[in-house]
Amino acid sequence: MASEGTLQRGSISAALAVFLGLLNVLNTGNCDEQVPLLLWTSEGISLPTQTPPTAGHIVGQQQLASYLETALNVGPRNVVLFLQDKMSIEDFTMYGGAFGNKQDSVYPNLEGALVSSSSPLVLPAVSWPASNAVIGQLQDQLETSPLYMDPETLSQLRLNASSPALLVFRLPYGIGADLMSAKEVLSGNDEVIGQVLSIMKSQSVPYTAIYTALRPSREAASLSMEAGLGGGRSLLQSRGGYRERERERERQRRIKEKAGIYAPVEFKEGEETCILLWAKGLSVKILRSGRWEEHDLTPSTFGEGVSPKLHGSSCDKTKAKLVLNYENVLGHRSFKLIFAMSQRHYKVSARRWFTLDAVELEYDGTKATFNGSRNIYAPAEYSYRCESVTSFRWPLLVPRSSKDPANQWRVSFEDFQIQGFNVTGSEFSYASDCAGFFSPGIWMGLMTSLLMVLVLTYGLHMIMQLRTMDRFDDPKGPAISVPQTE
Structure with missing residues (x-):
């Protein structure tokens, strides 16, 4: 049976x-x-x-x-x-x-x-x-x-x-x-x-x-512990030793890492790929009745067997637009997540750069626009990657104006990577990371070192200002009289 x-x-x-x-x-x-x-x-x-x-x-x-x-x-x-x-x-x-x-x-x-x-x-x-x-x-x-x-x-x-x-x-x-x-x-x-x-x-x-x-x-180890404490189920699980538990944790860690690997969203113009998008998490929130309602777009965008609808997307040598079409998102029957990009030549750096000009949310005839061109950019030959792209916590995306519907929305992209130009094959080019060269830890180290250098410099300056006495008192002779004017 x-x-x-x-x-x-x-x-x-x-x-x-x-x-x-x-x-x-x-x-x-x-x-x-x-x-x-x-x-x-x-x-x-x-x-x-x-x-x-x-x-x-x-x-x-x-x-x-x-x-x-x-x-x-x-x-x-x-x-x-x-x-x-x-x-x-x-x-x-x-x-x-x-x-x-x-x-x-x-x-x-x-x-x-x-x-x-x-x-x-x-x-x-x-x-x-x-x-x-x-x-x-x-x-x-x-x-x-x-x-x-x-x-x-x-x-x-x-x-x-x-x-x-x-x-x-x-x-x-x-x-x-x-x-x-x-x-x-x-x-x-x-x-x-x-x-x-x-x-x-x-x-x-x-x-x-x-x-x-x-x-x-x-993990098997946690199941064994729970079975032992729950009573009446201890025979269902074996209690392995420390090494077995460590091997199990390592195997589970590799499984979890493997689970997060899936192909990027790929938009083709003809037979050639021109836009690539990948993220570990895509989510949007809307403010209703004083609280934020969240919807996770990741399962509908990425994963094995998932084919997002990209109608409305386009690309050429100077402009690129990726449109992700969804249905029934936070009560909206039609919902679009749009990434608008452009590239141009900058004389100061003598090279071409691409920028993520805007991230747009289009729902039931309404459009909310977030500007990203000030913070999200990379050389035109590279892709752009950032650990976190949000509109509310250390925002890289900001509403276009104070009256824009985007003020009622929050967007969050986790482990985000995008490339809209010069795509070769189906793989991203070298990534330009959003993390600056000077991290907070580096700045703290530099400031501490600078403070110590200033203290040392001040001490050396004080030592160099000391004068050696040019007159000495002879205990066998009369006392030296030093006029106050000197």
Whole structure:
């Protein structure tokens, strides 16, 4: 039963039925490099039976795309994607009541949905790069853009069974100082799943639901500690020694570094690339009712399988404009992030420079403009790179005027790099970094050294002003009388 990774609806308890298929991946001994994926349909909708992977098999990107294509070709094309930040098989074994302890389960809504579905699909081990690209795969197969939502927004949305929709619900995951916080977060995520499924049921719209994560959740060492302190789960994790924990941390660090590597946004004019953009994070905020609402544009811009819409972009020898088109950003159906660049020859430096003249936010007919030409520039043959480009903290981008709508917005680009001219191939040229030559530490060292030099100079000057006495008192002779006038 467990080796087939399927769910049986019989005398077996619901909790055991849900997670029995997940447990087979524990035999691989390397389960923290994969994430599970669960797929089911609304009640009364059947899918063709798909052969689950064998025990220990890791589902790659192509195989996952095949599973999704088979499900969407027959099943409902209104897809509800519950995308958790992190998740591993241990989250189910530790908190899912996998051994019949149903009262300890934090997944009652998830279990109920899987049991009520006539054709659930459980993939215990999906490579995390494949799960990271699941949004792009669904977007290609449904031919629609993802809508990032929450239960409150979904209750106001009216879906149509004949029109495909990709609804994405981002679920958090975190382990803080409180070792029980992971259980509480997962329980809260299950409540969100229950609310969403209840709203979908009330609208009587058939749907296909998917629950997965972007990457594995935690290190084996932290899982072992949490299992030991949580009670009743210590047998699920092995307590390695210090060296094993250090090797695990190093491996997780390399995985995290690798996860942040993806191709830049590339705009081509004809067959030649003329604009490149890369960032570790792109986010925008808007001020509403006295508080800032944030939206992360990174998942819709970068990543494997993600193809941002660039219509409206252009480039020539003196001007370049990169337009990133989005939908449903902070309540705006149409949203554009525009980078306007230009290059010209400067006689003083006797060379050509390019500047990021403006960063524009265009939404529902309104345009907010941030000027960047004073701070963001580089030689025309180079690319420009900066660790942080923001409009609010040590700003490099400033609103065009005091009345511009940009005053209600904040933009933040993390580990930002852009090149709009003289692009060769699909790689950035040498980067001109925004960091100045004199860092705060260098300035402090220079000021301290200058102060010490001044003190030393003053001391030497005082010593050089000392005069040697030209008259000396002879103890055997009369006392010397020195007139006060001298």
